């Protein structure tokens with residue numbers, strides 16, 4: 687993949703930090719899904735952040751991506767992806783494209799990713815970042831993810847990468863047996879919740895405490 691500001695000849699410079707990220711932040715903290723590990727070893731995370739931050743792309747933290755938003759910490763991307771238990775055949779809805787890094791990871795692990803971002807500038811940047819043959823199975827749109835993406839529903843899985851209180855529409859747009867994963871709760875005290883849709887209603891499991899940028903209503907053009 688090309689980054690406008692990082693010459694291709696230097697991209698291998700990031701192979702070692704990426705390997706260290708997988709070993710020290712993912713395997714060491716209990717990520718064990720081989721497909722998640724292999725994927726995060728291969729996706730060049732540094733091209734999804736500003737060139738000025740590329741050296742920190744593999745650090746154990748979230749980083750700013752502009753418009754007051756952040757790219758999630760590598761561990762959180764791995765943890766959420768692992769909790770989706772993808773096999774490869776799925777059509778996944780992602781809410782909160784941001785810079786498109788989680789989208790890229792998902793796209794290599796399932797059949798198709800439909801990703802929604804409410805901030806126009808980020809939506810466009812993600813489109814640039816994902817412009818490569820290896821992400822041909824990604825569809826992006828700038829819209830309010832609180833209403834899901836009716837046109838392509840139902841989905842095999844839905845992942846939300848902004849925190850708050852979700853919308854009932856998400857479960858409606860999920861196939862029975864599918865997972866809806868999101869950081870639920872008030873600002874600063876989110877908890878990952880995974881709901882599995884049943885023929886009637888759903889079952890749920892709570893996981894890690896975490897902090898995400900807020901899930902907001904409406905679309906932001908600028």
Ligand code: SAH
Pocket residue numbers: 751755756757758781782783784785786787788789802803804805808829830831832847848899900901902903904
């Ligand atoms: N997965 C992203 C995380 C970005 S942060 C990444 O790795 O870069 C979460 C994103 O969710 C932000 O870009 C924010 O603008 C977006 N967001 C918040 N509420 C939203 C909504 N209702 N619909 C769509 N996107 C939303």
